[in-house]
């Protein structure tokens with residue numbers, strides 16, 4: 001099974017590039033930029049990665065990314081993950097990034113974009129790895145700030161595939177961001193949003209109805225509303241489910257209690273991603289192996305999940321055909 005899972009041409013639709021910052025690289029960048037970390041050693045950082053909820057994780061996530069200051073740092077961050085993922089048999093990644101988290105610290109958008117776009121180009125040229133770009137907005141910050149950042153990103157609109165919505169979900173409903181998502185639609189950007197991770201099933205419905213999202217990140221709490229399940233099923237809206245993230249953030253107590261098998265049984269278009277691999281125990285292989293062990297899935301299930309992801313990835317028609325052919329050849 002491990003060999004089969006490694007050979008699968010895996011597609012990751014839900015990855016926060018800032019959440020791929022491994023402690024080893026965090027220390028290297030801290031040294032390069034003369035920054036004092038709150039940890040004495042790599043092991044001390046790893047030991048701190050125990051969370052009781054999303055909010056607890058976000059504190060360390062924003063703290064960790066403080067070492068990202070220059071173009072080279074963003075390039076190194078992304079290349080480090082791209083190489084690791086490719087080594088695990090990943091062939092495409094739709095990458096979220098959080099510009100506001102960097103702007104707030106005085107890091108210009110140009111610095112973030114230059115580093116990430118350089119890494120994307122190099123991955124596509126040399127690693128046989130395609131990369132989608134999702135500019136995400138922080139839902140616990142004001143909506144007019146998000147709108148301003150989207151306008152500020154005008155020189156990069158053509159390089160973006162989508163906008164997203166992330167950060168603390170509870171009490172930050174999707175509808176707050178209607179103007180931002182309307183503007184993105186005018187710009188012909190695809191819209192995606194985190195919904196139904198910690199927040200209620202109603203937030204999934206709201207993201208679909210009010211924000212016009214084509215993809216729901218997480219979405220696991222949809223099972224609390226049969227209306228929402230029916231909607232997701234009838235429109236075959238993809239859910240980017242992140243199993244080990246949900247365990248780390250206590251969305252579920254144990255992977256064996258995870259609703260993934262139920263979501264599949266409901267006929268929903270499910271995919272598997274790692275979310276923030278440096279913080280939640282690993283990347284795509286670790287997530288796939290954990291699911292194989294927890295749910296006893298056979299190869300056919302993993303083929304279906306991979307086909308779902310390939311069908312929904314932000315890729316050209318040509319690349320999609322190529323990836324489907326590679327899946328069929330495994």
Ligand code: ADE
Pocket residue numbers: 016019054061166167168194197245275276
């Ligand atoms: N930002 C990074 N990871 C996230 C998650 N799991 N949920 C919401 N926002 C995030």
Ligand code: ZN
Pocket residue numbers: 014016166194217275
């Ligand atoms: Zn996420």
